[in-house]
Amino acid sequence: MIKYLNRDTVALILCLTLSILFYFSSSSPVVNSVKTEISDFISIITYPKSYYSGLMLIQEENSILEQKLVRMNMLNSQLLKYEKENSELKKLLNFYNEQPWSLQIAKVVNDNYSFLMRTITINLGIKNGIETNLPVIDINGLIGKIEIVGDRASNVQLITDKNFIVSVRVGNDMSIGEFKATHKKLGIVYGVRKTADVKVGDIVYTSGISTIYPDSIPLAKVVNINRHNDKPFQDIEVEILADLINFNNVFVVL
Amino acid sequence: MTKNKIYNHIFLLFFIFILQFYLPSIVFSNDLILFPDLLLIYLVYISVLYDKYYVILFGFIFGLLQDFISQSNLLGLFAFSKTISGFLFGILSRYDRVWKILIKISFLFLIFEIHYLFASYLMFDRNFTPFIYILKVSTIQTIFMLIILMIVNKFILIDNKIIK
Numbered sequence: 001m002i003k004y005l006n007r008d009t010v011a012l013i014l015c016l017t018l019s020i021l022f023y024f025s026s027s028s029p030v031v032n033s034v035k036t037e038i039s040d041f042i043s044i045i046t047y048p049k050s051y052y053s054g055l056m057l058i059q060e061e062n063s064i065l066e067q068k069l070v071r072m073n074m075l076n077s078q079l080l081k082y083e084k085e086n087s088e089l090k091k092l093l094n095f096y097n098e099q100p101w102s103l104q105i106a107k108v109v110n111d112n113y114s115f116l117m118r119t120i121t122i123n124l125g126i127k128n129g130i131e132t133n134l135p136v137i138d139i140n141g142l143i144g145k146i147e148i149v150g151d152r153a154s155n156v157q158l159i160t161d162k163n164f165i166v167s168v169r170v171g172n173d174m175s176i177g178e179f180k181a182t183h184k185k186l187g188i189v190y191g192v193r194k195t196a197d198v199k200v201g202d203i204v205y206t207s208g209i210s211t212i213y214p215d216s217i218p219l220a221k222v223v224n225i226n227r228h229n230d231k232p233f234q235d236i237e238v239e240i241l242a243d244l245i246n247f248n249n250v251f252v253v254l
Numbered sequence: 255m256t257k258n259k260i261y262n263h264i265f266l267l268f269f270i271f272i273l274q275f276y277l278p279s280i281v282f283s284n285d286l287i288l289f290p291d292l293l294l295i296y297l298v299y300i301s302v303l304y305d306k307y308y309v310i311l312f313g314f315i316f317g318l319l320q321d322f323i324s325q326s327n328l329l330g331l332f333a334f335s336k337t338i339s340g341f342l343f344g345i346l347s348r349y350d351r352v353w354k355i356l357i358k359i360s361f362l363f364l365i366f367e368i369h370y371l372f373a374s375y376l377m378f379d380r381n382f383t384p385f386i387y388i389l390k391v392s393t394i395q396t397i398f399m400l401i402i403l404m405i406v407n408k409f410i411l412i413d414n415k416i417i418k
Contacts, residue, residue, distance in 0.1 A: 008306045008344065015314035015337040022321075022330025023376065030328060030379045037380060 092249055095139040101214060102254040104128065106136075108247035109153065118158040120144075120247055125152040133212045135253045141218040141241035142166070142206060143250055159187075159219070160244060167207040168219060170236065171198035176207055177236070179219060185244065187220055189236040194227050196234070204238050214253065263300075270296055271319070280398075286391060288398045293320055294369065295399075295406055297336060298343055298362070306344025313340025328377065335372040339365055362403065366396040 024031060096103055106122035124130045126149055134146045136156045144164065147157040157164060160181040168179045170189055175196035177189040189204055202222045208215025220238035227234045270292045280288040293316045301309045317336030321329045342365040346358065353361070370392035378388060 008310060008341070011307050011310040012337065012341050015310055015340075016334060019314065019317070019330040019334035019337055022318075023328065023334060024330075026328055026330075028327050029381075030377065033380045034376060 088248065091139055092251075096251070099251075103137075103251040104130075104254055106154075106250050106252055108250060111247060112155075118161045119147065119155045120158065120250075122154055122156060122250060122252070123152065124252060125150045125154055127151055129254065130154050130252060135206075135213045135217065136250050137217060137253060138242050138250050140243055141220070142213070143242045143244070145212055146252065156250070158244060159240060159242070160185075166213060166219065167209045168204045169207045169215075170204045170222065171196050171202055173197055174205075176209070177233075179204060179238065181240070185240045186223075187238050187240060189220075189222075189238055190233055192234055192236055194232060194234045198222060198225055198234065198236060200225060203241075204236075217253075267296070267316075271323075275323070282394060285387075286394060288395055290402050291399060293317075294336070294339065294366070295403055297340060298403060301340070301343035301347045302350070306341065306348070309340040309344045309347070310337060311340075313337045313343075325377075331373060331376045334376065335369045338372065339369040342368065359400070363396060363400055366399050367392060370395045370399075 024035070092105065096105065104124060106124045108120050109123050110121035112119045112121065120143075122136070130146060130149050132146050132149055136143045136145060142159055144156045144158040144161070146154050148155040159166065159179075162181070164181060166179045168177055168189060169175065170177060170192060173196060175192045175198070177192040179187055179189050181187040192198060200222050203218050204220040204222065206213040206215055206217040206219060218241050220240050222236055223239045224237035225234055226237070229235060274290075274292045277290055277292070282288050297309065297313055297316055300312050304312075313336040314333050317331075317333035318329075320332040320336070325331070342361075346353075346361055346365070350358075371388065374388040374392045
């Protein structure tokens, strides 16, 4: 670099620098217009750099915003879950206050579906005053009964279990029959006389004859009636009212 | 440079300054006034006699003097344009024996054009003066100055002719 700086070049650079210094020291509007044009020119030259820097900045901001969006989405879904839970708990509370029985709320902690036995596990046990054979209900109706009691948890035998039979009343004249689950949410009430006034849509309640279940717990709804058989009783097909798929909170009737 | 030569140049410069001061400008059109720049002619003459280094320095000094006389509010304007011209005249003198007359005249035209382009660009406010006007003024002034240079070269310079 230095070897190219001969006497002529140094003189040229020096003289031009002095001239420029003299020129730009003036406050004339002409000089200002030249300054403006030089600034414009420099801004055009440096535009790609500033544009690229802006892009990088936007990319960085975008990444931060994406992270924020994920966090907000998570928070939002959590809030939605809380809202739903709150609504469910309110329903449970209303149900709890309306019932004549003494109830204890329990949370379902496990489902055990096997070929023969259908049970759930709740988070109440002996320490909470739970005993065997206490009925378990949800806000729609009967779910089952306590089968095995542990210190802090209990197993509930569901009404869909093949070994589960309940004495029930159905129809306008509250005829007595027996309920037994068949498949899925369906069951059958048998032992009801053909003369009994039963219609499709009637609700089936527990009879209260059994020592286990108090009377008038809703259990199922009549969906089909068959009186054309060679037996003295009519076949009443019913659908279970309780939600046996999405277990969450249940009540133990004390 | 010997002392005598320096004195001769100072005397000549002084004479040119006086002449420049009294020379009338030519009104070319309503918006264009041509003025004979004798200092630029003198700079061309110096480039024939001396090294590029001296021509650059003389260009700067002449330009600065011209600035002081013509427009002191834009000091450095002619100093800048004449320094560049001095540098280019130095190139011209280096190839004095190589280039043909036509190339020399073309190069002189180019130098004058650059000189007046810079001078006009730095002199006029671009908010009121379009660049096309600057180009027009500088080109007409260049042609005018080239004619004067030819006259001086033909009739005044005897020994050290700029264009031989």
